[in-house]
Amino acid sequence: MLAALSAVMFLGGKETPSGYIKYVEFNVTKDALQNAVDLDIQTHDDDRHTDCVTVLAYLGAKYGGDFTKYKYSDMTAFADKIKNGETVENLTKDMKYFSYYSQAYGAALSGIVGNYEKETSKGTEKGYGLCWFSPIAKTFPYSCYDDFGAVRTYGYTRPHLGHDLMAAVGTPVTAVESGTVEIMGWNRYGGWRIGIRSADKKRYWYYAHLRQNRPFAENLKEGDRVCAGDVIGYVGRTGYSDTENTNGITESHLHLGLELVFDESQKESNNEIWIDVGAITSVVGQNQSEAVRNNETKEFTRKFKFSVNNDLQTGAAG
Structure with missing residues (x-):
């Protein structure tokens, strides 16, 4: 097992001849991710801040990426050493x-926590905390069906490279992270789908099987910048058909995928890196964007504006 792990790391790490990561398994559990996010937020104002990516990278290196070994005491022990003056460089030198792991988990999670400014019913609030949102708008029921890696056979046999959120047709879908709309349109597998690229270009979020006839938020188009929590489309069951706008999926749901991109040549290739976002979806599920309905257009928009790092984003009260 150690030999296999070493081979994977050599292929995936800095030691690759081409100089960029080619393989990532994101096996961080929801408990480990939640604990890391909480620790990041709790220590933000301390002189010795412990950010979530660094502590998870430390644990990833300690466990060889196997988070079934995760112990909360390992995380707090690391944080205590940082608090008492030890450096990350010294703690990780061997x-x-x-x-x-720092690069891999940084690509997966950079920006999940940060400084934000948001509107509330009582005014504007500034803080430090979760900056990513649930992909399902607030008050709308949904359940998660985690079958990342399961077999799919439509078209050809392949693994399922996403996380399914089961919800009623027409449920507003919201952007997990701010970014730029790279793709909108029909795909025989994903049906009506949207692809959004993060500002640092490391993450490509894929939202698929959107609603028949009216899949996307009104006026949204390729090239638009969206904010985390903006309504971008609606849950449906389109796809599994060469005929555009076909409901080929049995149960309505949102397919949420996340591709990591370390080099642009990976983006659309035979070596794409898709990771399991089950843990991420669980953690950001506590941060849902409230959506309001326009009775004339029947469209939903986010209710309260939200910004990260003083960069006010779109999103206005309906």
Whole structure:
């Protein structure tokens, strides 16, 4: 097992001849991710802040990426050492793959926590905390069906590279993270779908099987910048058909996928890196964007504006 792990790390880490990561398994559990996010927020104002990516990279290197070994005491022990003056460099100097996990988990999670400014019913609020949102708008019921890696056979046999959120047709879908709309339109597998790229270009969020006839938020188009929590479309069951606008999926749901991109040549290739977002979806599920309905257009929009790092984003009260 250690030999296999070493081979994977060599192929995936800095030691690759081409110089960029080619393989990532994101096996961070929801408990580990939640604990890391909480620790990040709790220590933000401390002189020795412990950010979530660094502590998870430390644990990833410690466990060889196997988070079934996760112990909360390992996380707090690391945080205590940082608080008491030890440096990350010193604590990780003998960890061969810390750099790899730092890059891999940084690509997956950079920006999940940060400074924000948001509107509320009582005014504007500034804080430090979760900056990513649930992909399902507030008050709308949904359930998660985690079958990442399961077999799909439509078209050809392949693994399922996403996380399914079961919800009623027409449920507003919201952007998990701010970014730029790269793709909108029909795909025989994903049906009506939207692809959104993060500002740092490391993450490509894929929202698929959107609603028949009116899949997207009104006036949304490729090239638009959206804010985390903006309504971007509606849950449906389109796809599994060469005929555009076909409901080929049995149960309505949102397919949420996340591709990591370390080099642009990976973006659409035979070596794409899609990770399991089950843990991420669980953690950001506590941060839902409230949507309001326009009775004339029957469209939903977010109710309260939201901004990160003083960069006020779109999103206005309906």
